[in-house]
Amino acid sequence: MLGSLSEADDAVQEAWLRFSRADTTAVEDLGAWLTTVVARICLNSLRSRKTRREEPIDAHMPDPIVSAVNALGPEDEALLADSVGLALLIVLDTLAPAERLAFVLHDVFDVPFEQIASILDRSEPATRQLASRARRRLSTTPTPEADLAEQWELVDAFLAAARDGNFDRLLAVLDPEVVLRADGGATGLGGSRVVRGAHAVASGAATFNRLGYESRRALVNGAPGVVSFSDHQPISVVGFTVAGGRIVEMNILSDPDRLRELDLAVVAP
Helix, strand or coil, X not given: CCCXXXXXXXXXXXXXXXXXXXCCCCCCCHHHHHHHHHHHHHHHHHHHCCXXXXXXXXXXXXXXXXXXXXXXXXXXXXXXXXXXXXXHHHHHCCCCHHHHHHHHHHHHCCCCHHHHHHHHCCCHXXXXXHHHHHHHHHCCCCCCCCCHHHHHHHHHHHHHHHHHCCHHHHHHHEEEEEEEEEECCCCCCCCCEEEECHHHHHHHHHXXXXXCCEEEEEEECCEEEEEEEECCEEEEEEEEEEECCEEEEEEEECCHHHHHCCCCCCCCC
């Protein structure tokens, strides 16, 4: 809902405080009650959020969730399969708060429109319209390949080509319209920028590889990714989106302040 780990923690803590202070003996469905409380806290947070002025909004990357590769049980893999990818989270940031809440609760968590309407204090038809508008906005979001092994095959080919400085092999795995978003905050590596097109992205990949950072494979929001380190300090987290047999998006977080807030011990050297 929020695309921010710290704000999500705050929302859950606030919901817990409200729960601990409330008399819920008459509540028939505690799950629905808690969903309503958390959703309204998130809605207030989205409405009060101010657009960051120090970087282009289209270069902002939501907080990634990083997991180790080959260290997951069947239950973990099932959860990751249902996780919201970075490409979708980025587009969610462009929605109005009410549209975002209606879409996430209904389309991601299967909450009935009747309940969502009560959270938003709107009619059920109006709530359905909010979700429909969000769905239309999100229709251009690339749908990742379902097979994680196929995704890794392309990402590994990209990493090998970058390591070897093979420009033609880089172009072979990148979609011609690939988009790279880099969120470096105020002081991160390379700053904040958006790069479009296979040639521009391939050129940047070859340059980055020459910097000599140690890179580790990782799952980023359930999809293939890479975490790079310099002297055991995280430099960047990269999430890849693979669709149609090519890499269509690369999202990079290199903001040192935000990297320090992530749990990267699972992939640290």
